[in-house]
Amino acid sequence: MDLRLDETQEMVQETARRIAKDILAPRAAEIDRNHQFPKEQIQALGEAGLLGVNVPESLGGSEAGVVSYSLAVTEIAAACASTSVTMAVTNMVAELICGFATEEMKRRHVPKLTSAQYAAGAFGLSEPQAGSDAGALKTRAEKKGDRWIINGSKQWITSGNVAGVIVVWARTGGPGPKGISAFLVEGDAKGLIVAPPESKMGQRASPTVGLTFEDCEVPAEALLGEEGQGFKLAMIALDGGRIGVASQAVGIARAALDASVAYALERQAFGKNIGSFQAIQWKLADMATELEAARLLTLQAAKLKEMGRRFTREASMAKLFSSEMANRACLEAVQIYGGYGYVDDFPVERYLRDVRTTTIYEGSSEIQRLVIARNLLFD
Amino acid sequence: MQIELSEEQRMLQQTCRDFAEKELKPHAAKWDEEKRFPKEIIPQLRDLGLMGVAVPEEWGGSDMDNIAYAVAMEEVSRGCASTGVIMSVNNSLYCDPVLRYGNDAQKERWLSPYASGQKLGCFGLTEPQAGSDAAAQKTMAVRDGEGWVLNGTKSWITNAPNADAALIFAMTEPDKGVKGISAFLVDHDNPGFEVSAPEQKMGIRAALSAGIFMEDCKVGPDSLLGNPGDGFKVAMSTLDGGRIGIAAQALGIAHAAIDAAKEYALERIAFGQPVADFQAIQFMMADMATRLEAARLLTYKAAWLKNQKVRHSKESAMAKVFASEAATFVTHRAQQIFGGNGYSVEYPVERHYRDARITEIYEGTSEIQRLVIATSLLREG
Numbered sequence: 001m002d003l004r005l006d007e008t009q010e011m012v013q014e015t016a017r018r019i020a021k022d023i024l025a026p027r028a029a030e031i032d033r034n035h036q037f038p039k040e041q042i043q044a045l046g047e048a049g050l051l052g053v054n055v056p057e058s059l060g061g062s063e064a065g066v067v068s069y070s071l072a073v074t075e076i077a078a079a080c081a082s083t084s085v086t087m088a089v090t091n092m093v094a095e096l097i098c099g100f101a102t103e104e105m106k107r108r109h110v111p112k113l114t115s116a117q118y119a120a121g122a123f124g125l126s127e128p129q130a131g132s133d134a135g136a137l138k139t140r141a142e143k144k145g146d147r148w149i150i151n152g153s154k155q156w157i158t159s160g161n162v163a164g165v166i167v168v169w170a171r172t173g174g175p176g177p178k179g180i181s182a183f184l185v186e187g188d189a190k191g192l193i194v195a196p197p198e199s200k201m202g203q204r205a206s207p208t209v210g211l212t213f214e215d216c217e218v219p220a221e222a223l224l225g226e227e228g229q230g231f232k233l234a235m236i237a238l239d240g241g242r243i244g245v246a247s248q249a250v251g252i253a254r255a256a257l258d259a260s261v262a263y264a265l266e267r268q269a270f271g272k273n274i275g276s277f278q279a280i281q282w283k284l285a286d287m288a289t290e291l292e293a294a295r296l297l298t299l300q301a302a303k304l305k306e307m308g309r310r311f312t313r314e315a316s317m318a319k320l321f322s323s324e325m326a327n328r329a330c331l332e333a334v335q336i337y338g339g340y341g342y343v344d345d346f347p348v349e350r351y352l353r354d355v356r357t358t359t360i361y362e363g364s365s366e367i368q369r370l371v372i373a374r375n376l377l378f379d
Numbered sequence: 380m381q382i383e384l385s386e387e388q389r390m391l392q393q394t395c396r397d398f399a400e401k402e403l404k405p406h407a408a409k410w411d412e413e414k415r416f417p418k419e420i421i422p423q424l425r426d427l428g429l430m431g432v433a434v435p436e437e438w439g440g441s442d443m444d445n446i447a448y449a450v451a452m453e454e455v456s457r458g459c460a461s462t463g464v465i466m467s468v469n470n471s472l473y474c475d476p477v478l479r480y481g482n483d484a485q486k487e488r489w490l491s492p493y494a495s496g497q498k499l500g501c502f503g504l505t506e507p508q509a510g511s512d513a514a515a516q517k518t519m520a521v522r523d524g525e526g527w528v529l530n531g532t533k534s535w536i537t538n539a540p541n542a543d544a545a546l547i548f549a550m551t552e553p554d555k556g557v558k559g560i561s562a563f564l565v566d567h568d569n570p571g572f573e574v575s576a577p578e579q580k581m582g583i584r585a586a587l588s589a590g591i592f593m594e595d596c597k598v599g600p601d602s603l604l605g606n607p608g609d610g611f612k613v614a615m616s617t618l619d620g621g622r623i624g625i626a627a628q629a630l631g632i633a634h635a636a637i638d639a640a641k642e643y644a645l646e647r648i649a650f651g652q653p654v655a656d657f658q659a660i661q662f663m664m665a666d667m668a669t670r671l672e673a674a675r676l677l678t679y680k681a682a683w684l685k686n687q688k689v690r691h692s693k694e695s696a697m698a699k700v701f702a703s704e705a706a707t708f709v710t711h712r713a714q715q716i717f718g719g720n721g722y723s724v725e726y727p728v729e730r731h732y733r734d735a736r737i738t739e740i741y742e743g744t745s746e747i748q749r750l751v752i753a754t755s756l757l758r759e760g
Contacts, residue, residue: 001388001446002381003683009380067380261756281753288756289677289697296676297669303382317669366662373661376668377641 012068015048016075028080031205032350037162038083038205045087046116052094060111066306070247070298077251081354082205086120088244089158093121093167096237100225109165118164124154125169125234132367135177141170146220150213160209161194163187169230177231182224191216202353239312241362242319246298249326249358256333256351257287263337287329294322313375320368323358330355392450399458407459410585411730416541417585429466431474431494438486439495445682449627456631460734461585463631467624468538473500476617480605489564498543503533503591504614511747514557520549525600533591539574540587543567548610560610563602571596582733619692621742622699626678629706629738633671636713636731643717667709674702693755700748703738710735
């Protein structure tokens with residue numbers, strides 16, 4: 001065991017930290033307030049190789065590994081959670097295409113994703129009536145000659161209105177997980193109707209939309225992997241995606257802790273700075289301890305994925321623990337700031353709003369606990 | 380970055396796991412019930428090299444690293460938490476400071492026999508009126524020719540009834556406060572050195588804790604560990620390591636509780652199915668396993684930093700507070716899964732719960748750990 005980062009990991013972390021500080025942090029509050037997609041920010045991430053951190057260089061990626069990816073997401077999220085989720089989904093989609101698409105499709109989409117020629121990639125799994133129970137999805141794809149015709153609706157699709165390519169899960173067979181396949185649908189595909197973005201509590205610079213498919217045609221090569229393999233692909237992608245969300249939660253929590261420490265040293269009450277009181281010290285100690293634990297769980301899951309080991313349980317533990325830890329940390333940060341924590345002159349209320357969804361998206365805490373318990377009890 | 384254990388660490392883990400399963404687990408309940416020091420197990424700990432895991436071979440130890448030590452502590456404590464703390468006190472609280480501060484003659488006499496498991500050590504810091512506030516020492520050491528005379532009382536000293544020597548902290552220059560504390564190595568057969576009857580404790584009852592009384596206890600000049608006034612520094616740096624040991628002990632206790640809960644959940648039928656099939660039980664198990672894993676990584680990280688010989692006070696405190704509170708949480712949930720059976724001594728989980736409780740108290744309470752962490756955070760600013 002050696003927890004030192006290697007040179008590549010340090011470099012990626014440093015690059016992400018610099019972009020976070022110079023480009024993301026100054027505008028994070030403003031784009032959140034205006035619900036404005038971080039186009040230039042994503043452009044900067046693309047130029048720095050952060051949109052395909054774990055993607056082969058031959059397809060425009062950085063080929064820097066999963067640990068580097070996790071470190072980068074954390075740095076970006078500490079400055080702007082909205083940008084980090086856009087980045088994470090794009091990375092996830094690029095990896096999924098690299099793993100399972102035809103050579104032609106890889107060459108067609110991946111370099112555009114990693115270079116930010118596409119504003120984003122999107123992941124179309126959830127439906128109005130299929131969230132945690134993803135195997136119950138109703139969108140259908142029918143084979144017609146050498147094309148597939150997709151009909152149905154998707155819900156909560158991050159970047160769905162700006163994405164150059166969307167992975168869409170649809171039923172090609174009978175009910176249940178085995179009847180599902182995954183397809184690549186281009187953002188400008190005919191028959192793809194994009195709803196206006198949802199009004200969300202947080203991560204408001206990251207648009208989330210519903211998608212409707214009305215006889216949306218895609219070619220045979222758009223099928224990802226094999227027919228009926230879709231659910232498995234979704235689960236594989238989500239195992240990795242959970243490392244992304246865990247890394248994001250770690251970043252948001254770190255920002256909340258840093259802000260809290262700074263405020264505790266500065267804010268005066270009862271004749272001394274509030275950091276002198278054990279009431280505040282205890283909060284900081286718990287925030288820092290849980291943050292460190294979450295960071296290590298996340299790096300462990302990332303490293304196991306990088307080594308090609310099984311990492312489903314570890315990714316779920318990382319996602320569950322990090323997201324719940326980050327929620328507690330942001331709640332305490334607002335508490336430490338008092339009234340100032342409740343107004344948007346300070347960043348902590350945004351952290352609290354942004355962090356809330358980390359226990360919900362890419363598998364709710366409840367789903368993570370199911371994954372962990374099944375692994376523990378029945379594997 | 381390398382997240383996995385080394386080959387050597389994995390082998391030690393397997394050895395300790397087998398040993399604990401065969402030699403500790405079957406007897407742990409009995410030793411606990413009889414409140415009896417498991418004397419017969421000490422030669423086996425010695426033969427496995429577990430009494431001085433991270434001590435160099437030249438001083439009788441196994442010359443492994445601090446992660447290996449944590450790994451061994453978890454496995455031993457998983458079999459028997461009392462044996463875990465007996466081992467931890469000898470390794471972390473006794474051998475480690477003698478190794479770091481002792482001269483060669485002291486190491487010859489007070490380290491080699493202890494690291495090799497021939498003799499047993501203990502650590503005398505706490506006093507009736509000086510627990511968390513360890514600097515409030517009342518034990519006095521006064522110059523007596525070349526040597527010293529010690530007077531005072533220590534309390535809650537784990538291993539004291541069975542140990543051959545103690546590391547005793549005493550005031551040598553009371554007007555200097557914490558800088559007036561010094562550390563002494565004192566043999567238990569030294570005249571003027573007495574050990575009280577063991578305390579009656581809630582848990583870890585096979586590890587005996589007792590008071591030490593020193594009345595005109597005369598020691599030679601070679602008894603002083605480090606320089607006069609180094610005592611508090613010796614104590615605090617020692618506890619930084621000791622906390623890794625206790626964190627690992629907590630991991631072992633939690634691990635044992637998860638083992639038991641899993642077995643029970645798969646076996647116990649309620650409402651027509653194993654209770655493991657209910658989400659209520661599954662969610663408890665998921666939280667138990669997640670906290671244990673998080674605690675383990677924090678513990679390994681602190682151990683890894685100690686290997687690098689860099690300051691690790693904050694990380695050790697994080698490992699200790701998180702792992703000990705995780706152990707309390709996990710053993711409580713395990714008991715809950717067992718229901719009424721969890722409250723009965725026929726099953727192991729009530730013992731795990733009692734054993735876990737102390738890990739939040741000794742070698743620095745959770746409150747002291749939080750103080751260490753917060754102070755460090757605010758200083759780093």
